[in-house]
Amino acid sequence: MPEITALYKVDEEKLVTNDILIPSEYARLFDTDWREAAIHGGRGSLKSHTVARVLLTRSMQKKGLCGCFREYQNSIADSSHALLSGLIDQYKLPNFKVTNDSIVNTKTGYSFIFKGLRNNIQSVKSIEGMTEAWVEEAQTISEISLEVLTPTVRLPGSQIFYTYNRLKDKDPIHNRLVVEGRPNTLVINVNYDTAIKYGWLSDVLYNEMESDRDNRPEIYKHKWLGMPSNLKGQIYKNFQKIDAVPNDAKYLGNGLDYGYTNDPTAVIGVYKWNNAYILDEQEYRTGMKNKEIANSIRTHKTEGLKPVNDDGTFEGITKNVTVSESAEPKSNDDLIDYGITLVPATKGKDSVNNGIQLLQSLEVYYTASSHNIEEEVLNYVWRVDKEDKSLNVPIDAYNHALDAARYKITDIENFSPIEHGGIR
Numbered sequence: 001m002p003e004i005t006a007l008y009k010v011d012e013e014k015l016v017t018n019d020i021l022i023p024s025e026y027a028r029l030f031d032t033d034w035r036e037a038a039i040h041g042g043r044g045s046l047k048s049h050t051v052a053r054v055l056l057t058r059s060m061q062k063k064g065l066c067g068c069f070r071e072y073q074n075s076i077a078d079s080s081h082a083l084l085s086g087l088i089d090q091y092k093l094p095n096f097k098v099t100n101d102s103i104v105n106t107k108t109g110y111s112f113i114f115k116g117l118r119n120n121i122q123s124v125k126s127i128e129g130m131t132e133a134w135v136e137e138a139q140t141i142s143e144i145s146l147e148v149l150t151p152t153v154r155l156p157g158s159q160i161f162y163t164y165n166r167l168k169d170k171d172p173i174h175n176r177l178v179v180e181g182r183p184n185t186l187v188i189n190v191n192y193d194t195a196i197k198y199g200w201l202s203d204v205l206y207n208e209m210e211s212d213r214d215n216r217p218e219i220y221k222h223k224w225l226g227m228p229s230n231l232k233g234q235i236y237k238n239f240q241k242i243d244a245v246p247n248d249a250k251y252l253g254n255g256l257d258y259g260y261t262n263d264p265t266a267v268i269g270v271y272k273w274n275n276a277y278i279l280d281e282q283e284y285r286t287g288m289k290n291k292e293i294a295n296s297i298r299t300h301k302t303e304g305l306k307p308v309n310d311d312g313t314f315e316g317i318t319k320n321v322t323v324s325e326s327a328e329p330k331s332n333d334d335l336i337d338y339g340i341t342l343v344p345a346t347k348g349k350d351s352v353n354n355g356i357q358l359l360q361s362l363e364v365y366y367t368a369s370s371h372n373i374e375e376e377v378l379n380y381v382w383r384v385d386k387e388d389k390s391l392n393v394p395i396d397a398y399n400h401a402l403d404a405a406r407y408k409i410t411d412i413e414n415f416s417p418i419e420h421g422g423i424r
Helices: 024-030 047-059 081-091 121-125 143-152 172-181 192-197 203-215 217-225 290-299 329-337 351-360 371-379 400-412
Strands: 004-010 018-023 036-040 065-070 096-098 102-105 111-116 132-135 159-164 185-189 239-242 250-257 265-273 276-285 322-324 342-344 364-367 382-384 390-394
Touching: 004 024, 018 024, 018 047, 024 036, 024 047, 024 185, 036 047, 036 172, 047 065, 047 081, 047 132, 047 159, 081 096, 081 102, 081 111, 121 143, 143 172, 159 172, 172 185, 192 203, 203 217, 217 371, 250 290, 250 400, 265 290, 265 400, 276 290, 276 371, 276 400, 290 329, 322 329, 322 400, 329 342, 351 390, 351 400, 364 371, 371 400
Parallel strands: 036 159, 036 185, 065 111, 065 132, 132 159, 239 364, 250 322, 276 364, 322 342
Antiparallel strands: 004 018, 096 102, 102 111, 250 265, 265 276, 382 390
């Protein structure tokens, strides 16, 4: 049996006996001789789960404050709050008070707070007493945010954890800590083989990994080995990044693509700005039940919108606010029952390829906070044959947010698919 480090044994007050297990590859995270830790690799490598366990262990041993950050955090659902609170429940850890926006160990006084960096620069600067900081999805963090965060975590012995899957060759965090290198930096590069080693990779993920490795080698390198995206045959070369939705953009509604266990549910806000479309990521996460999706759509705040009408629609906006995938009629009925104005996307022969061609012909932007859209834009590619020639068939991966956007925009454009020799 491979070595697993049992770094904390819970038996206080004889409530429960349980070991928090940490793979030995991560044991250095408990050492104090480093200042910043770059923990990077592909999917299934246990990065976030392990850092969460390490920080919960520390919180049971001392007083402290951990700032849990992302570059953008539109809601607490975007943060590591759910992961930490889920582990507290899983291990039945005593003495934790979990609220909607904080977690506190009432015995030691150790606290976790959750913030986005880009839109909270001044409030982040004012945080005092951080003993630890954890930046998730650190591949999206900007140089500006890094320069604000690092001097804010300034107590003697304080440490910063960065967990990330590389996105581009020049991600600021990877360039800072790994390429250039900083004094007292710990680098841990792990992939799914660590989870396999300890029997912690589910059969579903293992089968997905094998399929990608055998059939989509370039996607496999990025998705499972954590290498930067350098794929050929990018489908949406016309998409561009914009800092934020301009104040004079008109909100047109949402596109919705369902997911649950392994694939994320994607809710994408669509705006019209002059003659261009703007995409803004509202939700992109697994495990969302239909009621949660409806609540998210209902409570989503967009600047400049007039009050919601009695029938649940926005004044001056088409009544068909949300356009969803049509393959989930029961979920669509559930959302309608929860009060969401929704229509299924029009599908037919060649609707995917025709819809792609429509979006390729338009001017489309996505907001800087929509990092999952950006990852999909970089990795949604055409399938190629053995001679590396495009088959005009998109690989069915990295397309959840993009499919949601396609549903909505093709509906706005009153687009009807035209049959030709492509795919359905």
